[in-house]
Amino acid sequence: MISVILLGAGNVATHLYKAFSKSETIAVKQWYNRTRASISSYANEVDITDALVELKKADIYIMAVSDDSIEKLSQDLPFTNRLVAHTSGSVSMHDLDKKNQIAVFYPLQTFSKDAAINFNEVPICVEVYEKQNLQLLKDLAEALGCKSHKITTEQRRVLHLAAVFVNNFTNQLYRVGHEICETKNIDFNILKPLIAETAKKVQTITPYMAQTGPAKRGDKKTIKKQLKLIENEEHEVIYKLLTSSIKKTHGQR
């Protein structure tokens, strides 16, 4: 049994709490947040607190707080030589105060308040300063049913950057598609199978192999027609940039 104390109350913290609670080999011993109200609805199932001095002893303290709060919170912890991990994609492990043993437990996934997550499919990127803690982090990932990957701080940062492209930026393209449909009274639902299939294809073939469409074919006529159709200037700039990027990738002029 791994005892965990969770710190923070955002999307990641909430999804982690739910996943930890479901696991039979993890005990969430306590849940801290600086404002009690955000987690008070869980008070009947877990010990909650808004006071750092009240923190109990646990195998690992998981800090799922905003990037900017990590350093300060780690300094404010009223104990030493325990295992403390943050969950951020972009913050260095060394921003954690070394009065404790430090680590990173970064679930590479997108967490929204309203979307349930199948944690089994979340890769966990782990990093430790004290080697002896690696196994515990791996065990914790495994207890969630997750694959863990030992990566360096630089690799984690690069992964986080790549994640912004395939997740946030991709989602913004969905948003543009939604806007385009809305202006012409077209049901966005018609695009949903295409969105699903586009993501599904690259699970088994490379994005390079999966590419289709006018830019890849170098189909100037269609590209010209589509540019004429675009009414929003921002959409036009995105269209031009990504068309040129695809052309370059696939050797079209």
Next chain:
Amino acid sequence: MISVILLGAGNVATHLYKAFSKSETIAVKQWYNRTRASISSYANEVDITDALVELKKADIYIMAVSDDSIEKLSQDLPFTNRLVAHTSGSVSMHDLDKKNQIAVFYPLQTFSKDAAINFNEVPICVEVYEKQNLQLLKDLAEALGCKSHKITTEQRRVLHLAAVFVNNFTNQLYRVGHEICETKNIDFNILKPLIAETAKKVQTITPYMAQTGPAKRGDKKTIKKQLKLIENEEHEVIYKLLTSSIKKTHGQR
């Protein structure tokens, strides 16, 4: 039973052929392509030809050829007053020679040679010039297990434009993610669950609601750090443009 003659041998044609063949209420009477070699491997299961004069009679002729070939091929058909449909997202129905009855049967999906398609989930956008043909097109879509949507030429063009954003451009962002991982020896597989989840989320919530990440939060520190991390100039331009687009959508400066 709907008898179909298929023209063309590209990705769309091949996927349509397979889907038509599976349906118990569709008979593929013949498959035409200007070069026989591309379809000769199917010669034992369907009548194939490379000569337009050999085309038999059928309820509908489905032209799944490149956009640029549609007009000419429709003119070259050696018969009149039969039902001819093209499958393009961007070509006007009126590019089809009106010596025949004309229509559009546009499957809104991405077709790659190497990726099998579950046709049940492909929305078919249909358009007819002669009203009496609408039912046959709807029946054809239904025989494939597909939902059909009656849309106008302009709506189809706009949908095709939106499709380029959510499919081709999205796939290019996957490609960028792949490139970023490759340069740092990171396994692209780690990103696949995130890609799948990003597409899954917008099946039930709007892209606006689904957005997360540094640009949405207006997290300037992370954005600055990530920009420093980017080594490829093209990636940098895409990063800046889509970050600013997300900021605008979500009211960040």
